[in-house]
Amino acid sequence: MMKNWCNRIAITVSIILVVWMWFIGTDGFTAFTAETARKNNLIEAKPKFPEVILEDSKERTYTMESFRGKNVLITFVYTACTTVCPELERNFAEVYQSIPASYIGEEIVFLTISFDPERDDPKTLENYQQYFQSDGETWRMARIPDQLQLKSLLDAFGVIVIPDEYDGFSHNSAFYFVNKLGYLENVLDYTDIKAASEYVVGRLEREI
Numbered sequence: 398m399m400k401n402w403c404n405r406i407a408i409t410v411s412i413i414l415v416v417w418m419w420f421i422g423t424d425g426f427t428a429f430t431a432e433t434a435r436k437n438n439l440i441e442a443k444p445k446f447p448e449v450i451l452e453d454s455k456e457r458t459y460t461m462e463s464f465r466g467k468n469v470l471i472t473f474v475y476t477a478c479t480t481v482c483p484e485l486e487r488n489f490a491e492v493y494q495s496i497p498a499s500y501i502g503e504e505i506v507f508l509t510i511s512f513d514p515e516r517d518d519p520k521t522l523e524n525y526q527q528y529f530q531s532d533g534e535t536w537r538m539a540r541i542p543d544q545l546q547l548k549s550l551l552d553a554f555g556v557i558v559i560p561d562e563y564d565g566f567s568h569n570s571a572f573y574f575v576n577k578l579g580y581l582e583n584v585l586d587y588t589d590i591k592a593a594s595e596y597v598v599g600r601l602e603r604e605i
Contacts, residue, residue, distance in 0.1 A: 432569060435555050436584040444553045446579045449546035451510070453539040454522040461579050468505040470597060471573040472587070473556050475513035475566055476525040483528075485570045488590050490529045492572065493536055495594040496601070504601050507536035512547060512558050513566070514540040554581060574600070 446461045446469075453459075461469070472489050474482040486509065493507050509531070511517035517525075522538040531538055541547040551558060559567045572585040572593050582600075585593040 435569075436571065439555050439581060439584050443580045443582060446575055446581070447546070447549045447553055449541050449550050450543060451539040452519060452542055453537045454519050454526055454533050456519045461575075464506055464508075465579065466577055467503070468577055468601065469508050469575040470505060471508045471510060471575060472570070473510050473512055473551070473554075473558075473568070473573075475511055475568075476517050476521055477513065477565060481568070481570050485587050486529045488587050488593075489572065490531075491590045492594050492597065495590075496598060500598075500601050502535040504604065505597065507531075509536070509538040510550075511538070511540040512551060512556070512568070514542050514544070514547065577604075 448460055450458055450460060470489075470492070472485055474485060476482070489507065489509070493501070496505065509526075511522065517540050519540075522540065523533070526533060526536075526538045529536075541550065550556075554573055555569075557567075557569050561567050570587050572587050573581060574583040574585060574597065576582045583596065585596060587593070
């Protein structure tokens with residue numbers, strides 16, 4: 398009887414330890430994947446958008462200071478991508494279209510940033526934006542010509558870009574919400590258009 402009781406206690410303690418370790422290792426059961434953990438870490442850290450020079454499809458150059466006082470929703474792509482990027486931008490376009498017109502350009506701007514600046518020059522970006530009806534103003538497409546500056550941004554926002562054997566890239570994708578002070582505030586699932594739209598609209602409404 399005593400032996401059985403001890404065994405039960407040992408089993409119970411073991412289960413508690415396993416559950417506790419799982420709780421710690423998954424950020425309170427939320428980080429079930431590396432990507433979820435990455436997003437949670439970014440949301441907690443809230444990194445500032447680095448001082449980089451953007452060059453857009455209209456050949457204008459500027460920093461994020463140009464958007465000070467406005468929220469910015471961002472995606473990272475390369476225009477030669479034929480898999481994830483087109484879906485990412487189509488979904489981005491749907492989110493853009495779901496935002497009340499009074500907010501667009503005033504409270505928020507949309508920004509697509511290429512991480513392939515050698516191929517994605519302003520002319521290429523201009524052609525690419527036409528596929529998604531980006532106006533080049535309230536939804537801009539830009540590159541960061543300086544590779545070191547580009548790397549600083551990708552590192553800060555946890556964007557993983559790995560060259561592949563087909564002269565392209567393997568990369569993760571999301572919507573990145575940067576607030577009016579230039580800090581990353583949220584990382585949104587690009588496949589859940591409804592949730593992303595509701596978050597952005599709700600976030601903007603709270604500021605009015």
